[in-house]
Amino acid sequence: MRSVQVGICGLGTVGSGVFNVISRNSSNINDRANCDINILQVGARRDNPDCDTASVDVVRDIFEVAKNPDIDIVVELIGGTTVAYDLVMTALKNNKHVVTANKALIAEHGMEIFSFAASKGLVVAYEAAVAGGIPIIKGLREGLSANKINWIAGIINGTTNFILTEMDTKGRDFNDVLVEAQEKGYAEADPTFDVEGIDAAHKLVILASIAFEMPLTLDGLYTDGITQLEPQDVAYAKELGYAIKHLGIARQTEQGVELRVHPTLVPHKSMIAGVNDVANAVMVNADAVGTTLFCGPGAGAEPTASSVIADIVDVARTIDASAEVKVNALGCPISQLEQRNIMAIEEIETSFYMRFSALDKPGVLSDITKIMGDSGISIEAIVQKEQPVGEDYVNVIIVTNVTQEKLLNTAVERIEKLETVRDTIKFIRVEHLDQ
Ligand code: HSE
Numbered sequence: 001m002r003s004v005q006v007g008i009c010g011l012g013t014v015g016s017g018v019f020n021v022i023s024r025n026s027s028n029i030n031d032r033a034n035c036d037i038n039i040l041q042v043g044a045r046r047d048n049p050d051c052d053t054a055s056v057d058v059v060r061d062i063f064e065v066a067k068n069p070d071i072d073i074v075v076e077l078i079g080g081t082t083v084a085y086d087l088v089m090t091a092l093k094n095n096k097h098v099v100t101a102n103k104a105l106i107a108e109h110g111m112e113i114f115s116f117a118a119s120k121g122l123v124v125a126y127e128a129a130v131a132g133g134i135p136i137i138k139g140l141r142e143g144l145s146a147n148k149i150n151w152i153a154g155i156i157n158g159t160t161n162f163i164l165t166e167m168d169t170k171g172r173d174f175n176d177v178l179v180e181a182q183e184k185g186y187a188e189a190d191p192t193f194d195v196e197g198i199d200a201a202h203k204l205v206i207l208a209s210i211a212f213e214m215p216l217t218l219d220g221l222y223t224d225g226i227t228q229l230e231p232q233d234v235a236y237a238k239e240l241g242y243a244i245k246h247l248g249i250a251r252q253t254e255q256g257v258e259l260r261v262h263p264t265l266v267p268h269k270s271m272i273a274g275v276n277d278v279a280n281a282v283m284v285n286a287d288a289v290g291t292t293l294f295c296g297p298g299a300g301a302e303p304t305a306s307s308v309i310a311d312i313v314d315v316a317r318t319i320d321a322s323a324e325v326k327v328n329a330l331g332c333p334i335s336q337l338e339q340r341n342i343m344a345i346e347e348i349e350t351s352f353y354m355r356f357s358a359l360d361k362p363g364v365l366s367d368i369t370k371i372m373g374d375s376g377i378s379i380e381a382i383v384q385k386e387q388p389v390g391e392d393y394v395n396v397i398i399v400t401n402v403t404q405e406k407l408l409n410t411a412v413e414r415i416e417k418l419e420t421v422r423d424t425i426k427f428i429r430v431e432h433l434d435q
Contacts, residue, residue, distance in 0.1 A: 001030070001034075001035055001036045002034075002035040002036065003035065003036040003038055004033070004035050004036070004037050004038070004072050004073065004316040004319060005038055005040040005070050005071050005072050005073070006022075006037060006038065006039050006040060006071065006072070006073045006074075006075060006312060006316075007039075007040060007041040007042070007043065007065035007066070007068055007071040007073070007074050007075065007096075008039060008041075008042045008043070008044075008065075008075045008077065009042075009043040009044075009062040009065050009066070009074060009075060009076050009077060009078055009087060010043070010044060010062070010075075010076070010077035010078035010079070011042060011044035011046075011047070011048040011051060011053075011077075012048070012077065012078075012079075013185035013300075013301045013304075014077045014101050014128070014301060014304045014305060014308065015042075015044065015048070015075075015077040016048045016050045016051045016301060017300075017301030017302045017303075017304060017305030017308075018075065018077065018305040018308045018309060019039065019042070019051045019053070020050065020051060020301075020302070020305070021302055021305045021306065021309055022037065022039060022309060022312075023039075023052075029309060029313060032313050032317075033312075033313040033316040033317045034317050035316050035317065035319075037312060037313070037316055039056055040056070040057065040068070040070060040071055041056065041057045041058075041059060041064075041065050041068055041071060042056050042057070042058045042059070042065075043058075043059050043060070043061065043062035043063075043064060043065040044058060044060070044062075045060060062078065062083075062087055063086075063087065063090055065091075066087055066090040066091040066094060066096065067090065067094050069094075071096055072096065072097060072316075072319060073096060073097045073098070073099060073312060073315055073316065073319075074087075074088075074091035074096040074097070074098050074099075075098075075099045075100070075308060075312065076088055076091070076098060076099070076100040076101075076102060076105075077100070077101055077102075077308070078102075079101075079102055079104075079188075079189060080102075080104070080105075080189070081102075081104050081105050081108050081109065084100075084102050084105050085105060085109055085113075088100065088105065088113055088124070089113070089116070092113070092116055092117050092120060092122055092124075095120065095122065096122070097122050097123045097124070097125075097315045097319070098113075098117070098122070098123070098124045098125070099124075099125045099126075099308055099311040099312055099315060100124065100125075100126050100128075100129065101126070101128035101129055101304055101307070101308055102126070102129060103126075103129035103130060103199065103202040103203050103206060104193075104199075104202050106126050106129050106202070106206055106216065107201070107202035107203075107205045107206060107216055107218060108202075108216075108218065110206070110209075110216040110329075110330075111215055111216055111334070114329040114330065114334060115334055117329070118323070118328075118329070118333075118334060121323045123314075123315050123318075123326060123329075124329055125311035125312075125314060125315055125329075126206070126311070126329075127307040127308070127310055127311045128304045128305075128307035128308045128311070129202075129203065129206060130156065130203040130206050130207060131154065131156055131203065131280040131282055131294070131296070131298050132158060132280060132296070132297050132298040132299045132300065132303045132304045132307065133296050133297045133298070133300075133302075133303030133304060133306045133307055134280055134281075134282065134294050134295065134296040134297075134298065134307075135294070135307065135310065136154075136207070136282050136294050137206075137210070138310070139284075139292075139294050140152075140207060140210050140211060140282075140284060140331075141210050141327065141330070141331040142327060142331075144284060144286055144289060144292070145331065146288050146289075147286035147287055147288045147289055148286060148287040148288075149211035149212065149252065149284060149285070149286045150251070150252060150285045150286060150287065151249070151250065151251035151252065151284075151285045152204075152207050152208070152211055152248075152249070152250045152251075152282060152283065152284050152285075153247050153248070153249045153272065153282075153283045153431060153433055154203075154204070154207070154247065154248050154249075154272075154280065154281060154282035154283065155245050155246065155247060155272060155275055155279070155280050155281050155282075155298070156199075156200045156203040156204065156207075156248045156280055156282065156298065157194050157197075157199050157200040157203070157246060157280070157298065157299075158181075158186045158278035158279070158280055158297070158298035158299030158300070159178070159181045159186045159187045159188075159191065159194035159195070159199075159278075159299065160194055160195060160197075160200070160225070160226050160246040161245070161246065161275070161276065161277065161278060161279060161280065161298065162177065162180075162181050162184075162186060162277055162278045163177045163178060163181060163195070163226065164226060164229075164234075164244060164245065164246060165276040165277050166180075167231060167234060168234050168238070168243070168244075169276075171231070174227075178191055178195065181194075181278075184278070184300065185299070185300060185301055186278050186299040186300060192225075195225045195226055195227050196223070196225035196227065197223040197224055197225040197226075197246065197261040197262070198223065198225075200223075200246065200248045200261045201218060201221050201223045201248070201261050202218075203248060204221065204248035204249075204250055204259060204261055205217065205218055205221060205259070207248070207250060207282070208250035208257065208259055209330050209337070210330050210331045211250060211252075211284070212250070212252055212257055212340060213330075213331065213332050213336060213337055213338060214257070214337055214338055214339060214340045215334075215337045215339060216330070217342075219342065220259065220342030220343075220344070221259040221260070221261070221342065222259065222260040222261065222262065222345040223260075223261045223262070224261065224262040224263065225246075226246050226263055229244065229263050229428075230426070232355075232395075233353070233355060233426065233428060236353075236355065236383075236385075236395075236397050237265050237353065237428075239383075240265075240353075240381065240383070240397070240399060241267060241268050241269075242265040242266060242267055242268060242273075242353070242430070243265070243266055243268055243273040243274075244263050244264070244265055244266075244428065245263070245264055245266050245272060245273065245275075246261070246262070246263050246264070247261070247262070247263075247264040247266070247272075247431065248260075248261045249261075249264070249431065253343070255341070255343055255347060256340055256341030256342060256343045256347075257340045257341065257342055257343065258342075258343050258348050259342050259343075260345060260348065262428075262429060263428055263429075264428070264429050264430065264431050265353050265399075265428055265429070265430040265431070266430075266431055266432075266433060267432060267433075270432070270433050270434070271283060271291075271293045271433075272293070272433065275295055278297055278298055278299050278300060279295060279296065279297060279298060280295070280296065280297070280298025280299075281293055281294065281295040281296075282294045282295075283433060291433075345405055346404075346405050346406040346409065347404065347405070347406070348404070348405050349402055349403065349404050349405075350402060350403075350405070350429050350430060350431060351380065351399060351400050351401060351402050351403070351429070351430035351431075351432070352398075352399070352400045352403070352405075352408050352427050352428070352429060352430060353397070353398075353399050353427060353428045353429075353430050354397070354398040354399075354400070354408075354412070354425055354426070354427045355395060355396070355397050355425070355426045355427075356395070356396055356415065356416075356421055356422075356423070356424075356425040356426065357393045357394070357395055357396075357421070357422040357423055358393060358394060358396050358418075358420055358421050358422070359392055359393055359420040359421075359422075360384075360387050360392060360393065360394045361420070364418075364420045364421075365382070365384070365396070367418060367420065368396070368398075368415055368418070368421070369382070371411055371414045371415050371418075372398070372400070372411055375407050375408075375410050375411035375414070376403070376407055377400050377401070377403045377407055377408060377411055378400065378401040378403070379398055379399070379400055379401070380399045380400060380401050381397075381398070381399040382396070382397070382398050382399075383396070383397045383398075384396050384397075385397070393422055399430060400430075408427065412425045412427065
């Protein structure tokens with residue numbers, strides 16, 4: 001049997017998962033790869049007590065792995081976009097195929113990396129960069145290759161989904177849950193990447209690029225995290241029949257492409273509403289297939305390792321094949337990708353949940369609904385909560401029908417100026433995901 005030599009750079013959460021799963025399942029993996037996949041070398045700054053690397057050459061300098069003449073595939077699992085970039089480029093310059101789980105690297109430097117790899121007839125595979133253990137890259141790029149993609153909506157950060165689920169079901173404190181997510185190895189080295197939506201933004205850019213045949217770019221993408229989300233909104237949303245999920249949404253419209261990451265109300269009956277804990281889920285709506293849902297663990301050592309190893313198997317199986325028969329990194333050749341107009345968030349059309357505190361006296365609600373009507377916004381539901389004892393103000397919740405965000409902004413500005421309305425208006429976008 002042919003033998004393919006692999007070098008793993010990074011032995012943290014994902015690296016140790018890859019090492020252990022390859023060691024445990026080598027017989028099945030080799031059968032599927034139709035070759036013998038051998039971990040020849042590991043580059044890691046320190047040993048990981050979860051891995052028995054006694055039989056492998058372990059070096060402290062990861063660049064030694066990238067330059068090792070006996071290695072065919074370099075697996076980059078160190079994260080970040082500086083050293084990781086140098087490592088990947090060094091590996092490619094040394095004619096190695098690359099497998100990476102690094103979404104930030106692909107989102108920010110993917111065009112350069114893929115172009116350089118293609119010029120050398122090398123593969124850069126990155127299944128684990130999006131949605132952990134879910135084979136969404138393969139699913140979208142190859143499984144749905146017959147389709148024109150209309151939209152993608154995904155829970156693509158396990159840490160935020162874990163936090164939202166614990167806050168919703170157990171009323172736990174945000175910071176307390178974040179610490180647990182870090183301990184479980186879900187969170188990024190800098191967890192603000194998770195909770196501020198940056199990690200999800202990196203992943204959304206990759207999905208959108210494949211779906212809409214456009215170059216990878218973070219320019220114009222709207223990002224909002226979950227740190228400003230208040231427990232009362234989670235509770236009110238629930239009463240109204242919605243769950244709040246942190247979604248990445250990419251949609252092809254006649255005006256351009258929507259690219260946005262933000263907390264979103266989704267109806268409890270929608271496929272994605274019941275996806276909880278560290279699970280990720282990506283809904284893809286396409287012209288031939290309709291709507292599909294890809295769901296599974298979005299982070300963690302072995303789920304992510306599952307995707308990394310699938311890439312190693314793919315690269316190893318076709319290592320001697322000519323470039324034409326290999327799958328393009330973004331589905332189509334780089335020369336075919338086209339720049340798209342990324343829509344400003346004010347231009348998007350969706351429904352909105354609004355919450356504000358208004359004086360409880362006759363005429364106040366009619367002033368508010370008049371402003372909504374004058375702004376061309378139709379109201380789907382309006383709820384006034386019971387007045388707390390000793391308070392003159394009540395919470396008012398409005399769910400709008402679909403409208404343009406700039407119309408909502410105008411209405412919000414006018415309502416906030418009313419003397420009968422206290423503080424600022426909180427609003428959250430609503431998606432029904434049914435067409
Ligand atoms: N920090 C990421 C998450 C890891 O929570 O989803 C997987 O990309």
